[in-house]
Amino acid sequence: MRMPATEFDIIDRYFRLPAQRDDVVLPVGDDAAIVAVPPAKQLVVSTDTLVAGVHFPENTSARDIACKSVAVNLSDLAAMGARPAWLTLALTLPRVDEAWLDAFAREFIETAARFGAELIGGDTTQGPLCISVTALGLVDAGAAMRRDLARAGDAIYVTGSLGDAAIGLGLLRQGGVADDSAAWLVDRLNRPQPRVDFALLAASCCVCAIDISDGFAADLGHVLEASGCGADVRLDNIPLSPQALAYFNASGGIDWDVVLCGGDDYELCVVTSTANEAQLMQAARQSGTRLSRVGEITPRQGLRCIDAAGETRPLPGRGFEHFSART
Amino acid sequence: MRMPATEFDIIDRYFRLPAQRDDVVLPVGDDAAIVAVPPAKQLVVSTDTLVAGVHFPENTSARDIACKSVAVNLSDLAAMGARPAWLTLALTLPRVDEAWLDAFAREFIETAARFGAELIGGDTTQGPLCISVTALGLVDAGAAMRRDLARAGDAIYVTGSLGDAAIGLGLLRQGGVADDSAAWLVDRLNRPQPRVDFALLAASCCVCAIDISDGFAADLGHVLEASGCGADVRLDNIPLSPQALAYFNASGGIDWDVVLCGGDDYELCVVTSTANEAQLMQAARQSGTRLSRVGEITPRQGLRCIDAAGETRPLPGRGFEHFSART
Numbered sequence: 001m002r003m004p005a006t007e008f009d010i011i012d013r014y015f016r017l018p019a020q021r022d023d024v025v026l027p028v029g030d031d032a033a034i035v036a037v038p039p040a041k042q043l044v045v046s047t048d049t050l051v052a053g054v055h056f057p058e059n060t061s062a063r064d065i066a067c068k069s070v071a072v073n074l075s076d077l078a079a080m081g082a083r084p085a086w087l088t089l090a091l092t093l094p095r096v097d098e099a100w101l102d103a104f105a106r107e108f109i110e111t112a113a114r115f116g117a118e119l120i121g122g123d124t125t126q127g128p129l130c131i132s133v134t135a136l137g138l139v140d141a142g143a144a145m146r147r148d149l150a151r152a153g154d155a156i157y158v159t160g161s162l163g164d165a166a167i168g169l170g171l172l173r174q175g176g177v178a179d180d181s182a183a184w185l186v187d188r189l190n191r192p193q194p195r196v197d198f199a200l201l202a203a204s205c206c207v208c209a210i211d212i213s214d215g216f217a218a219d220l221g222h223v224l225e226a227s228g229c230g231a232d233v234r235l236d237n238i239p240l241s242p243q244a245l246a247y248f249n250a251s252g253g254i255d256w257d258v259v260l261c262g263g264d265d266y267e268l269c270v271v272t273s274t275a276n277e278a279q280l281m282q283a284a285r286q287s288g289t290r291l292s293r294v295g296e297i298t299p300r301q302g303l304r305c306i307d308a309a310g311e312t313r314p315l316p317g318r319g320f321e322h323f324s325a326r327t
Numbered sequence: 328m329r330m331p332a333t334e335f336d337i338i339d340r341y342f343r344l345p346a347q348r349d350d351v352v353l354p355v356g357d358d359a360a361i362v363a364v365p366p367a368k369q370l371v372v373s374t375d376t377l378v379a380g381v382h383f384p385e386n387t388s389a390r391d392i393a394c395k396s397v398a399v400n401l402s403d404l405a406a407m408g409a410r411p412a413w414l415t416l417a418l419t420l421p422r423v424d425e426a427w428l429d430a431f432a433r434e435f436i437e438t439a440a441r442f443g444a445e446l447i448g449g450d451t452t453q454g455p456l457c458i459s460v461t462a463l464g465l466v467d468a469g470a471a472m473r474r475d476l477a478r479a480g481d482a483i484y485v486t487g488s489l490g491d492a493a494i495g496l497g498l499l500r501q502g503g504v505a506d507d508s509a510a511w512l513v514d515r516l517n518r519p520q521p522r523v524d525f526a527l528l529a530a531s532c533c534v535c536a537i538d539i540s541d542g543f544a545a546d547l548g549h550v551l552e553a554s555g556c557g558a559d560v561r562l563d564n565i566p567l568s569p570q571a572l573a574y575f576n577a578s579g580g581i582d583w584d585v586v587l588c589g590g591d592d593y594e595l596c597v598v599t600s601t602a603n604e605a606q607l608m609q610a611a612r613q614s615g616t617r618l619s620r621v622g623e624i625t626p627r628q629g630l631r632c633i634d635a636a637g638e639t640r641p642l643p644g645r646g647f648e649h650f651s652a653r654t
Contacts, residue, residue: 025369029553030474031406031538032373034466037364042352045447046359047415047461051454079358088374090417090459120372127378127457132417132450134374134461139361147357211358226356 010096010124014105021085021118033120035086037138044137044144046076052129056190057172062100064190065131066107072213073135074115074194075266079211081145081203082137084115084196089122090132115196145199145209148226150271152299154208156231157280159195159267159289161241162216163255164188166262181243188241192266198291199268201283208271215261217315220269221303230302233295235313256313260305271297337423337451341432348412348445360447362413364465371464371471373403379456383517384499389427391517392458393434399540400462401442401521402593406538408472408530409464411442411523416449417459442523472526472536475553477598479626481535483558484607486522486594486616488568489543490582491515493589508570515568519593525618526595528610535598542588544642547596548630557629560622562640583640587632598624 019027025034037043050069052058060068074084089108093101109119117135168182168189177183192213199209208227212219216238224230238259240248248254270291272280277293284291298304305313346354352361364370377396379385387395401411416435420428436446444462495509495516504510519540526536535554539546543565551557565586567575575581597618599607604620611618625631632640 026471026473031403032371032409032462032464034407034471035370035372036468037368037370039366041364043362043364043370043463044359045362045413045415045461045463047417047449047459049417049419049450049452049459051419051452054452054454076358080361082359086372088372088461090374090376090461092376092378092457092459122374123376123459125376125378125381127381128455130419130454130457130459132374132376132419132457132459134372134415134417135359136370136372137359141363144353144361146353 010101014101015089015119015122017109017119019118020113024086024118024120028119028121033086035120040141041138042141042144044077044080044082044139045134046073047132047134048072048076049130049132060190062103063107066104067111067191069131069133070108070111071192071194071266073133074117074196075192075211075213077135077137078194078196078199079145079209079268080137080139081143081199081209082139083200084117084135084137086120086136087112087117088134089119090125091122092125092127092130094127094129115194139203143203145203145206145270147208147210147223149208150223150227150229150297152229152297153273154271154297155274155277155293156220156233156295156297157270157291157293158212158216158239159198159291160265161239161244161290162265162267163244163259163262164241165192165264166258167244167247169264181246184243185247189264192264194266195268195289197287198283198289201287202270202280205276205279205283206270206272210269211266212269213264213266215263216265216269217260217303223269223271224301224303230298230300230304231295232298232304232306234306236308237292237294239290239292256305337428341428342416342446342449344436344446346445347440351413351445351447355446355448360413362447367468368465369468369471371404371407371409371466372461373400374459374461375399375403376457376459387517389430390434393431394438394518396458396460397435397438398519398521398593400460401444401523402519402538402540404462404464405521405523405526406472406536406595407464407466408470408526408536409466410527411444411462411464413447413463414439414444415461416446417452418449419452419454419457421454421456442521466530470530472530472533472597474535474537474550476535477550477554477556477624479556479624480600481598481624482601482604482620483547483560483622483624484597484618484620485539485543485566486525486618487592488566488571488617489592489594490571490586490589491568492519492591493585494571494574496591508573511570512574516591519591521593522595522616524614525610525616528614529597529607532603532606532610533597533599537596538593539596540591540593542590543592543596544587544630550596550598551628551630557625557627557631558622559625559631559633561633563635564619564621566617566619583632
């Protein structure tokens with residue numbers, strides 16, 4: 001069977017589209033793309049890579065891989081309070097599979113468009129399946145949320161629910177999706193929804209946020225380290241989905257390692273003065289986002305987890321690491 | 328033996344540096360970087376990936392891989408006439424090798440700095456060796472060189488010399504580097520020098536340029552297709568290095584397939600009115616760049632190669648393709 005002739009043909013067929021955004025001066029098709037950054041905006045730049053077998057199971061569908069590769073990058077932009085604008089895609093593929101490419105490209109472009117972002121360039125290469133996306137977004141100058149701006153006394157909030165993706169991965173590894181609840185948990189792993197709408201509203205009253213995809217404990221740890229403070233987190237207030245709760249109930253109780261360190265939850269942790277709580281909750285309502293207050297920033301260093309009985313629990317391990325220490 | 332603990336440690340140790348450019352608002356270390364784009368400038372965005380065993384031999388040194396991964400992207404910016412500003416690096420590694428990382432990171436950062444660019448972010452993941460770089464550059468609004476602006480009557484120029492990298496690859500495949508001349512040809516493959524300085528000067532008098540790393544014939548073909556015209560190219564005027572000439576003399580004559588289609592020559596093809604020739608040659612002298620006039624744009628479609636006897640030679644095959652048709 002004949003394969004499509006060339007890299008250029010592939011790019012043409014699947015990824016070269018007319019510009020949609022009017023700030024795209026030159027879209028896919030030249031040596032580089034050209035875009036116009038509005039005055040008074042700063043450019044926010046994030047790059048995230050998904051490697052087959054590391055960041056998603058080898059048998060993940062093209063659609064899910066495309067959705068996730070856009071979402072993980074837009075989640076980083078959301079954590080800065082940036083509005084998504086443009087994406088580049090470095091797609092490394094073992095072979096040309098037109099059905100795969102068609103499904104991937106459609107989903108990639110649709111997911112980006114849903115958040116107002118447009119594919120403007122990239123590179124298609126042959127090799128082991130690997131998808132690296134660079135997302136470019138815009139913030140008002142000086143208005144980005146950062147991880148180094150938490151202050152003692154601030155309250156800690158998280159969007160959505162924690163642990164779902166890690167449970168979903170466990171279910172996949174155990175061999176499959178038995179019911180709607182399991183399917184929902186696996187979707188949380190494969191089709192994360194970046195909190196872009198919430199973040200754009202929250203940025204008007206918050207200066208500190210982080211994407212918690214490496215696990216809530218590890219990523220909150222980054223905020224604490226960068227900001228030079230500590231935190232008390234109330235386990236009772238950690239948001240769990242009904243699906244995760246049902247799973248834990250059936251399997252002997254809540255596994256806090258999974259919830260706090262499981263990773264792949266593309267939720268945001270936002271830290272702000274309690275004076276902003278009403279405005280922040282309004283941002284959550286307006287964007288249809290579950291938002292939970294889970295703890296407080298403390299002047300004392302370190303992350304302390306407090307259970308329902310008021311006891312301090314041992315810290316769970318750090319979040320997902322691509323290069324874990326195995327001695 | 329214990330490996331470095333975590334992805335974060337690796338990033339910290341090798342890639343997190345204080346910002347050098349004063350337009351870097353937030354450097355490596357948050358969910359995303361923030362940079363300031365000056366008013367009246369447009370942003371030029373290029374992404375290029377190098378896969379081990381596809382874009383460089385598996386045994387290429389960390390230094391050479393780093394140099395090339397920066398250079399191939401800056402060459403794309405140069406082709407637009409853009410000044411390099413910022414880079415992100417998506418680095419996928421099979422394992423943590425500190426000596427490799429140290430050599431790679433130093434060379435990456437130094438090569439970028441030599442052209443005024445700064446690493447502002449990226450992602451380090453585990454998997455088969457693959458390096459994807461997104462380069463961000465700046466041009467005056469409306470001043471970028473593009474591939475769709477060649478016009479009949481324009482002259483065609485190329486920088487440097489053609490075919491060196493393909494000969495270098497051939498030498499490596501034949502088992503090694505016997506002398507200084509061979510080492511120079513292999514360096515042309517492994518350590519390309521993007522024509523940034525020349526391009527910044529040339530952009531003031533040229534509107535059409537392309538990076539010819541997919542092979543001169545294929546990339547000039549892209550200019551012709553995008554611009555809706557053809558070209559006559561004089562083989563006598565194609566620039567060859569003394570090293571390439573010596574190689575061809577020793578091996579039975581010039582192989583025009585290697586010269587015109589070999590690829591991996593990170594040179595520029597510039598197309599402009601002959602009225603601009605003096606200014607263009609001045610740009611070449613000022614930047615220490617060899618520049619050769621190799622042909623003319625014609626109203627008749629297609630690329631025609633004319634030899635020393637004035638005969639039209641059959642077109643060589645297309646340039647290097649990652650996904651070649653093999654039936």
